[in-house]
Amino acid sequence: xxxxxxxxxxxxxxxxxxxxxxxxxxxxxxxxxxxxxxxxxxxxxxxxxxxxxxxxxxxxxxxxxxxxxxxxxxxxxxxxxxxxxxxxxxxxxxxxxxxxxxxxxxxxxxxxxxxxxxxxxxxxxxxxxxxxxxxxxxxxxxxxxxxxxxxxxxxxxxxxx
Numbered sequence: 538x539x540x541x542x543x544x545x546x547x548x549x550x551x552x553x554x555x556x557x558x559x560x561x562x563x564x565x566x567x568x569x570x571x572x573x574x575x576x577x578x579x580x581x582x583x584x585x586x587x588x589x590x591x592x593x594x595x596x597x598x599x600x601x602x603x604x605x606x607x608x609x610x611x612x613x614x615x616x617x618x619x620x621x622x623x624x625x626x627x628x629x630x631x632x633x634x635x636x637x638x639x640x641x642x643x644x645x646x647x648x649x650x651x652x653x654x655x656x657x658x659x660x661x662x663x664x665x666x667x668x669x670x671x672x673x674x675x676x677x678x679x680x681x682x683x684x685x686x687x688x689x690x691x692x693x694x695x696x697x698x
């Protein structure tokens with residue numbers, strides 16, 4: 538990672554930490570060492586879609602005394618204060634994803650073969666979604682596009698059989 542992207546990542550994490558601290562204060566909660574470790578681990582991977590179990594496994598390596606319930610409750614706090622999206626990609630698990638910036642919107646490609654999740658942004662998708670809503674007199678407050686199928690790696694594996 539070059540120094541400019543490292544600075545950008547540091548700024549990203551610092552702003553999220555300030556927002557989380559402010560939210561915690563308004564709820565009259567404490568920013569405990571455990572919450573700080575969970576915070577650092579979660580926000581070190583923007584664009585990653587993690588389950589509570591996956592994050593717990595990563596956090597446990599750094600601090601074996603942190604319990605699963607603490608990780609789960611902290612992820613819920615991230616969601617409550619708009620620092621994380623809660624996603625359900627139809628696999629029976631809730632995944633959490635760091636919000637990169639206020640007003641952020643992107644969509645997802647989900648491989649039903651290997652479970653890979655790829656984010657994408659497409660102005661035509663956004664435009665057409667707004668057009669469809671406008672034509673029907675519908676006011677959109679939010680939307681999500683999730684495209685399910687097979688990634689190129691899974692398709693290649695299938696073709697080789």
